[in-house]
Amino acid sequence: MDTEAQHTERDRSSVSLAGPDERSRSVRFPRAVAGQALRLSWRRTGQIGAACALFLFLVSTFVVQPFLIPSGSMEPTLQVGDRVLVNKLAYRFGAEPARGDVVVFDGTGSFVQEPPQQNPVTGLLRGAAAALGLAEPAETDYVKRVIGVGGDRVTCCDKGSRLTVNGRAVRERYLYRGDAPSRVPFDIVVPQGTLWVMGDHRGNSRDSRDHLGEPGGGMVPVDKVIGRADWIGWPLGRWSTVEPTGAFRDVRSPEGAHG
Numbered sequence: 001m002d003t004e005a006q007h008t009e010r011d012r013s014s015v016s017l018a019g020p021d022e023r024s025r026s027v028r029f030p031r032a033v034a035g036q037a038l039r040l041s042w043r044r045t046g047q048i049g050a051a052c053a054l055f056l057f058l059v060s061t062f063v064v065q066p067f068l069i070p071s072g073s074m075e076p077t078l079q080v081g082d083r084v085l086v087n088k089l090a091y092r093f094g095a096e097p098a099r100g101d102v103v104v105f106d107g108t109g110s111f112v113q114e115p116p117q118q119n120p121v122t123g124l125l126r127g128a129a130a131a132l133g134l135a136e137p138a139e140t141d142y143v144k145r146v147i148g149v150g151g152d153r154v155t156c157c158d159k160g161s162r163l164t165v166n167g168r169a170v171r172e173r174y175l176y177r178g179d180a181p182s183r184v185p186f187d188i189v190v191p192q193g194t195l196w197v198m199g200d201h202r203g204n205s206r207d208s209r210d211h212l213g214e215p216g217g218g219m220v221p222v223d224k225v226i227g228r229a230d231w232i233g234w235p236l237g238r239w240s241t242v243e244p245t246g247a248f249r250d251v252r253s254p255e256g257a258h259g
Helices: 003-062 120-131
Strands: 064-068 083-087 102-106 141-148 153-156 163-165 168-170 186-189 194-198 225-234
Touching: 064 225, 102 194, 141 153, 141 163
Parallel strands: none
Antiparallel strands: 064 083, 083 225, 102 141, 102 225, 141 194, 153 163, 153 186, 163 168
16 A cells, blocks of 8 residues: 555645635634724724823813914014913912013903904814914913002103103013113003003003003903913924013012002
């Protein structure tokens, strides 16, 4: 008997026993596993992305919010396109805005008497993008420098063409080159609980001066302040802190005021 031939026949029969269905299933199995793994991977990626977005939204709502600078009213301190990081905890625990602070505030009722009408869905999407610093802020949000706090008498200008607070001249080294402290003369007393604010680029800033004859007299309520602009986070070449100013170092509290 030819045993080699018998082995050959058994080998062929064993191969044929697998059949085309078995072979196709063996090919489909890894593909199915790969497809399932891919679906799990996309699901996991989506979950991680949603968690990151939620985390950033919570941080921007309660701690630090990116704020896109849309105009040149605060040049040279802040430039168009800068993303400043607004510290929302700066005034959260009893502290109040101080002279010289750069603040972001809601101007509804002071700079804007009525907020503009807009589509609710569009407003929600724009608000979410603005909260992440990806879009321009709401039309009612402003960034300015605090010049006077409650009780202060702010006047412009003295014989040296300088702004004065409580009778003390202020050397505003942060002003845009060539700008006067103000081309509009004024003499006001800031009511308690409000702020008098101005842009650093006085020739290109609509600020408290422009609303003197309106309800509120251009004063911003302290409770409308969103936070203090403490850092420039973008672009990378501008990455820095918003330096505090010593311009108001010699200013004293008005007579009869506390603190």
